[in-house]
């Protein structure tokens with residue numbers, strides 16, 4: 001196990017589009033363990049994506065198990081995740097391990113349906129809302145080389161005039 | 168890190184002000200820190216942290232021609248503190264009601280009594296000339312619970328002002 005270095009803005013590698021995971025082997029599982037250790041070592045992050053530590057594969061960890069009042073599915077390792085449905089939108093404040101000392105307002109879908117594999121390669125589907133849906137959208141952006149700073153809006157932004165997501 | 172100054176400029180709004188000002192500061196070798204620019208009542212307003220080796224007099228001298236040409240009032244104060252001192256809000260208070268001066272005073276006094284530290288405050292007047300609506304959005308940090316802040320603000324709701332307190336949940340990922 002090891003704590004991995006986190007890539008930080010303006011590292012151009014953060015713009016890399018990550019590749020799907022094809023081999024669910026021991027090396028992959030060892031990496032997931034390192035990624036989890038790295039998430040826990042830093043500031044209170046509810047999620048982390050593999051490209052944030054320089055591994056450009058579609059792997060994300062989300063953990064909202066410490067937030068009983070927030071609807072969530074606990075600790076999840078998402079492999080090759082894909083959002084297949086979006087609904088609603090809301091503004092919320094985000095920060096990122098790759099962008100220290102900055103938070104900003106981002107508009108995200110309030111409800112999503114997520115299709116994903118687990119570390120054994122099994123397929124799952126989740127309906128997520130609110131904070132968990134926000135966390136997943138933030139992490140999946142990393143897999144496509146996007147950072148939340150690319151999506152930050154002013155608090156004065158008129159929420160009702162903006163449509164940011166298409167299904 | 169060198170010392171910072173707080174530059175304040177106010178005047179009639181027109182396109183290109185920020186471009187002109189920041190070009191002067193760049194040519195002077197100044198660093199820019201945090202800034203907030205907003206149009207208030209049709210006026211251009213900006214507060215901008217300016218750093219670097221230049222003295223306040225040199226900065227003022229360099230900016231004067233551009234400020235005079237654009238009709239801007241210019242102000243520069245030495246600044247204690249510096250970058251990387253952000254505090255994260257944990258509560259948001261939204262207020263809306265018929266326009267009257269007392270709303271701001273009452274809401275902020277109540278928040279102060281709860282130990283609420285205002286980090287950002289935006290307010291605007293909506294509606295129309297005859298029936299203005301005052302809208303205020305505050306984000307800040309408070310050790311008291313959401314319920315306590317809500318309770319303290321409840322008397323305002325009874326006087327016809329709409330007050331909403333909600334958590335600010337910063338998602339770090």
Ligand SMILES: [Zn+2]
Nearest residue numbers: 096097098340
């Ligand atoms: Zn992130």
